[in-house]
Amino acid sequence: MSELKLxxxxxxxxxxxVEVAVALKxxxxxxxxxxxxxxxxxxxxxxSEEKALLRLAAIGNSALEPVRxxxxxxxxxxxxNVEELVNALLRALAETNPKEVPKVxxxxxxxxxxxxDVQKGLGFLLTLAKNLGxxxxxx
Numbered sequence: 161m162s163e164l165k166l167x168x169x170x171x172x173x174x175x176x177x178v179e180v181a182v183a184l185k186x187x188x189x190x191x192x193x194x195x196x197x198x199x200x201x202x203x204x205x206x207x208s209e210e211k212a213l214l215r216l217a218a219i220g221n222s223a224l225e226p227v228r229x230x231x232x233x234x235x236x237x238x239x240x241n242v243e244e245l246v247n248a249l250l251r252a253l254a255e256t257n258p259k260e261v262p263k264v265x266x267x268x269x270x271x272x273x274x275x276x277d278v279q280k281g282l283g284f285l286l287t288l289a290k291n292l293g294x295x296x297x298x299x
Contacts, residue, residue, distance in 0.1 A: 166174070184190035196203060207213055230238065264272065272278045 181190065184193065262268075273282075
């Protein structure tokens, strides 16, 4: 049997491939990929029979069309705003226990309006509502 001769570039490529495999294994993706290659036909059949996934795919596809229509110069601003907003929403959700939220009437709501954080949140929502209304009127 002949001895395998590898160039330094080939050795580097094999080393990098092993690093990728280790990262996939640590992240749990390697097992998923292995299972998919071994059982791909059954997996696709199962997915195609799952009505909830088909509905989710239909909704997701509907959401993609407006994304395709976004002007290229607005993508960066939207991306930054989505990142900041999702971060704020997740942090706020972590700090808010739905079981501990008090009932608030009209007087309580007026009292909340003195709070700077409520003012900021309301300002955001009202600005969003104004911009949403303007865009809806354009269509």
